[in-house]
Amino acid sequence: xxxxxxxxxxxxxxxxxxxxxxxxxxxxxxxxFWYRQDLGHGLRLIHYSYGVQDxxxxxVSDGYSVSRSNTEDLPLTLESAASSQTSVYFCASGTSGxxxxxxxxxxxxxxx
Amino acid sequence: GEDVEQSLFLSVREGDSSVxxxxxxxxxxxxxxxxxxxxxxxxxxxxxxxxxxxxxxDQRLTVLLNKKDKHLSLRIADxxxxxxxxxxxxxxxxxxxxxxxxxxGTRLMVKP
Numbered sequence: 743x744x745x746x747x748x749x750x751x752x753x754x755x756x757x758x759x760x761x762x763x764x765x766x767x768x769x770x771x772x773x774x775f776w777y778r779q780d781l782g783h784g785l786r787l788i789h790y791s792y793g794v795q796d797x798x799x800x801x802v803s804d805g806y807s808v809s810r811s812n813t814e815d816l817p818l819t820l821e822s823a824a825s826s827q828t829s830v831y832f833c834a835s836g837t838s839g840x841x842x843x844x845x846x847x848x849x850x851x852x853x854x
Numbered sequence: 855g856e857d858v859e860q861s862l863f864l865s866v867r868e869g870d871s872s873v874x875x876x877x878x879x880x881x882x883x884x885x886x887x888x889x890x891x892x893x894x895x896x897x898x899x900x901x902x903x904x905x906x907x908x909x910x911x912d913q914r915l916t917v918l919l920n921k922k923d924k925h926l927s928l929r930i931a932d933x934x935x936x937x938x939x940x941x942x943x944x945x946x947x948x949x950x951x952x953x954x955x956x957x958x959g960t961r962l963m964v965k966p
Contacts, residue, residue, distance in 0.1 A: 775954075777956075782862075782958050783958055784858070784942055784944075784956035784957050784958045784959055785897070785942070785954075785956040786956070787953070787954070787955075790953075832896055832897070834896075834897075841885050841887075841902055841946070842899050842902075843899070843954065845896030845897040845898070846896050847894075847895060847896050848894075848895075848896055
C-alpha cells in the first residue's frame, strides 16, 4: 500500500548541530509539505514543494531548509539546531489540485 | 492574533452530540477542513466544505459554515469514546487547497 513515512520518529540533539529529518511518500504526489506542531499553535507551515527542484518558504521557515531532488522525498534540514526548534514535525503530501493532504506519523525532535 | 481560532477543550458524555467551533479571519478562504489527530499519530482528514456551501453532512458528522460571521462548526452525533482526539480546523486560500492555515486544535474528551 502507498504510504508516507518519516524518520526518525524521535530525535534528541544538541544545540548547534545540523539535523536532517526524512520524509518519504510512495503515492507519487507532486506536493509535499513540512509543518511543526507546538502547543496552542496548531500546525505551522515551514516549507513546501510543488514538484522536483521546486521549494518554497512557509510561515516559519527561518533556520530550516529543504531540497527536492525526486518526487518521493523532501528532507528537512535544521542547519544549526536551537532549543526553539524543539517540536513535533509533520510531513504531508498531496496531488496537485486535490483538497486533501496526507500526513505522516510525525517526528518528535528535542534540542538540548 | 491567530488567523484561525478554536477553543482548547470540550468534554461530553458518550452518546451525546459534540459541537466544536472555529472562527477564521480571511474571507477569501476557498476550502475549510476538519482534521482529527489521535494520540501519537498524524492528522487525518475528516471532512471539508467548499466556501460556497452552508452545510455538509457525512454520516455522524455535520459541518456548518457561516461565511458572514466567518464561523465553522463540526457536530459529531452520538459521540463515542473512539472520537476522543484533537480536532483541527483549517482553511486554505488557494484554489487547489494546498496552503493550509490551522487552528490550535480542540481536545475532545468523551466520558463513558
